[in-house]
Amino acid sequence: MTAPLLDVRDLRVSFHIRRDGDMPWTKPRELKALNGVNFTLNAGETLGIVGESGCGKSTLARALIQMVPATGKVIWQGQTDLLTLSPHQMLAYRSQVQMVFQDPLASLNPRMSVGSIIAEPLRTHHPELSQAQVKQRVQEMMERVGLLPNQINRYPHEFSGGQCQRIGIARALIVGPKLLICDEPVSALDVSIQAQVINLLAELQRDLGLAMIFIAHDLSVVKHISDRVMVLYLGRTMELAESQALFAHAAHPYTKALLSAVPIPDPVKERAKTMIPLEGDLPSPMAPPSGCVFRTRCPISQDRCAREVPALLGIGHEVACHRVNAATLETV
Amino acid sequence: MVTANLRAGDLSRITDMAEVKGRSLWADARKRFMLNKAAVASLFVLIFITLFSFAGESIAPWTNEEIDFNVIGSADTKGMPSIASGHYFGTDDLGRDLFARSAQGTRISLMVGFVGTFIAVLVGTVYGAVSGYVGGRTDAIMMRIVDILSAIPYMFVLILLLVMFGRSMFMIFVGIGLLSWLGMARIVRGQTLSLKHKEYIEAARASGVSSWKIILRHILPNLLGVVAVYTTLLIPDMIMAESFISFLGLGVQEPLTSLGALISEGSKSIVQGSLWQLYFPLAFFTVTLYAFYFVGDGLRDALDPKDR
Numbered sequence: 001m002t003a004p005l006l007d008v009r010d011l012r013v014s015f016h017i018r019r020d021g022d023m024p025w026t027k028p029r030e031l032k033a034l035n036g037v038n039f040t041l042n043a044g045e046t047l048g049i050v051g052e053s054g055c056g057k058s059t060l061a062r063a064l065i066q067m068v069p070a071t072g073k074v075i076w077q078g079q080t081d082l083l084t085l086s087p088h089q090m091l092a093y094r095s096q097v098q099m100v101f102q103d104p105l106a107s108l109n110p111r112m113s114v115g116s117i118i119a120e121p122l123r124t125h126h127p128e129l130s131q132a133q134v135k136q137r138v139q140e141m142m143e144r145v146g147l148l149p150n151q152i153n154r155y156p157h158e159f160s161g162g163q164c165q166r167i168g169i170a171r172a173l174i175v176g177p178k179l180l181i182c183d184e185p186v187s188a189l190d191v192s193i194q195a196q197v198i199n200l201l202a203e204l205q206r207d208l209g210l211a212m213i214f215i216a217h218d219l220s221v222v223k224h225i226s227d228r229v230m231v232l233y234l235g236r237t238m239e240l241a242e243s244q245a246l247f248a249h250a251a252h253p254y255t256k257a258l259l260s261a262v263p264i265p266d267p268v269k270e271r272a273k274t275m276i277p278l279e280g281d282l283p284s285p286m287a288p289p290s291g292c293v294f295r296t297r298c299p300i301s302q303d304r305c306a307r308e309v310p311a312l313l314g315i316g317h318e319v320a321c322h323r324v325n326a327a328t329l330e331t332v
Numbered sequence: 333m334v335t336a337n338l339r340a341g342d343l344s345r346i347t348d349m350a351e352v353k354g355r356s357l358w359a360d361a362r363k364r365f366m367l368n369k370a371a372v373a374s375l376f377v378l379i380f381i382t383l384f385s386f387a388g389e390s391i392a393p394w395t396n397e398e399i400d401f402n403v404i405g406s407a408d409t410k411g412m413p414s415i416a417s418g419h420y421f422g423t424d425d426l427g428r429d430l431f432a433r434s435a436q437g438t439r440i441s442l443m444v445g446f447v448g449t450f451i452a453v454l455v456g457t458v459y460g461a462v463s464g465y466v467g468g469r470t471d472a473i474m475m476r477i478v479d480i481l482s483a484i485p486y487m488f489v490l491i492l493l494l495v496m497f498g499r500s501m502f503m504i505f506v507g508i509g510l511l512s513w514l515g516m517a518r519i520v521r522g523q524t525l526s527l528k529h530k531e532y533i534e535a536a537r538a539s540g541v542s543s544w545k546i547i548l549r550h551i552l553p554n555l556l557g558v559v560a561v562y563t564t565l566l567i568p569d570m571i572m573a574e575s576f577i578s579f580l581g582l583g584v585q586e587p588l589t590s591l592g593a594l595i596s597e598g599s600k601s602i603v604q605g606s607l608w609q610l611y612f613p614l615a616f617f618t619v620t621l622y623a624f625y626f627v628g629d630g631l632r633d634a635l636d637p638k639d640r
Contacts, residue, residue: 065538094540107531111553113354120549121539154354171535 003078004040011072035235048226056235098172104164108156115152162193241317364634371630374623388435393418396432422608448570451509456516464524557635564628
């Protein structure tokens with residue numbers, strides 16, 4: 001069996017928070033944004049990552065490409081641990097892993113023309129290309145993502161949100177990456193435009209054999225595009241399974257609650273379904289609950305949940321819950 | 333079938349289409365600036381004053397150093413402005429032509445303003461952008477240096493410099509340039525801090541663009557609007573500072589002169605009744621400052637339409 005494209009082991013990210021007015025010698029408080037996340041990603045596969053705001057989705061994306069300091073292992077194609085690379089060594093891998101951002105307009109420099117925005121990664125990684133070659137590549141890419149190539153001299157503010165996101169996708173794909181990290185790429189778009197962008201991403205992925213990490217909080221979008229889905233809560237993995245399996249037979253109480261909150265566009269079914277309401281807010285990541293981080297809001301928590309951290313168990317369909325039998329996926 | 337043919341036709345036409353010219357934010361701003369009548373008029377006034385300051389001496393019948401011996405000693409009666417005598421703005425007590433002297437003074441005042449501001453823009457922008465972008469301890473140390481420097485009374489340092497090293501144009505440039513960049517550095521750093529966390533900077537970092545290129549390509553162009561506005565408001569400040577020094581009698585040395593020095597001389601002549609000695613330099617001074625402020629306001633409105 002060939003090594004997976006990306007093998008993430010025990011990824012941890014902590015931020016050191018200093019309050020205003022702290023003395024210079026006061027020890028900063030630690031915020032654990034990611035607390036031991038493991039997953040693998042094969043070439044051409046899409047991993048969806050879902051979770052509430054502040055659960056570490058975006059931090060995960062940024063940790064993979066050394067945008068925030070992280071510990072653990074991020075093994076690329078079974079050989080290189082990306083986290084051990086110096087910024088200079090990392091440069092070669094940056095063209096392999098590209099990112100699409102949440103806010104389409106904010107991710108484009110308003111003073112640069114679309115052509116030079118899309119060309120920037122190309123100029124960085126292939127400085128040997130001539131002006132004409134760069135322009136040709138940019139125009140080809142613009143056509144590929146559904147933009148008119150003759151708009152190359154226009155500026156971001158002259159495009160709609162969906163078009164801006166297409167520009168962002170073109171910029172990410174122009175250096176021919178193997179992995180595309182999409183950090184909530186459609187959250188800021190209208191629903192009709194969301195579908196267009198999702199379909200474009202799916203089509204590009206199929207044609208170019210891209211692997212994708214797709215971060216979203218919209219479960220229906222994730223269901224549509226992902227092969228596997230990972231559910232995060234307070235920096236820990238709650239459940240990781242094939243997309244079909246997860247949506248059909250969610251095992252973890254948190255996943256069940258998330259799924260029950262998805263509105264169904266049919267009033268009869270919507271009224272008939274049972275909601276599993278989540279009590280309270282996400283606990284502060286500065287002081288996470290002991291044991292299972294979800295226990296404070298879990299409808300089926302027990303004494304044991306406060307004492308022991310549940311391990312992520314199971315083959316194919318992994319769950320981290322004391323109340324779930326990892327083999328049968330039944331609540332016990 | 334028909335639609336498919338049509339589609340194909342459309343597509344070939346689309347690829348044949350000429351490139352559309354983009355409308356950059358700069359072009360937008362220029363258009364808005366041009367619609368601001370006060371700012372455009374002020375810009376023309378400034379151009380006119382600059383032209384006068386450089387060409388004024390060559391169109392005057394008298395140079396700034398020549399002394400009209402007919403007038404000397406009785407400037408208040410014979411030295412008044414007149415076209416016949418060739419002293420369009422009159423003369424001063426020594427019989428020197430005020431038209432030529434005003435041109436010379438305006439030139440030197442503008443020069444002080446521009447040189448001081450140039451240093452401020454150059455040093456302040458780079459210093460502020462680096463401090464803000466690098467952040468952390470570097471930022472803290474760099475900004476404490478600025479705090480310490482700006483805690484030193486500005487005029488006091490300038491006067492001390494001029495007294496210790498003698499009065500010269502060079503010392504004025506050094507003194508003004510030394511301290512004028514502090515405000516600019518602060519403003520630029522603040523802007524950089526807010527720009528730093530924009531997603532397009534993150535996108536550039538993620539694709540491996542080096543820090544220097546990010547500062548040059550992404551941060552500085554987005555700072556330019558603020559810098560341009562602050563610059564136009566800084567020039568009159570510099571002119572004002574130099575005039576104040578000159579008014580105290582510490583500025584540029586004769587035979588050089590500046591608007592401040594001319595106003596200082598003119599104010600002494602009030603008792604003798606030769607008011608033109610005060611009015612002409614004062615008019616150039618106020619009109620220049622007003623024009624700069626109007627242009628600055630116009631630029632601010634044009635570059636940041638949301639900020640009105």
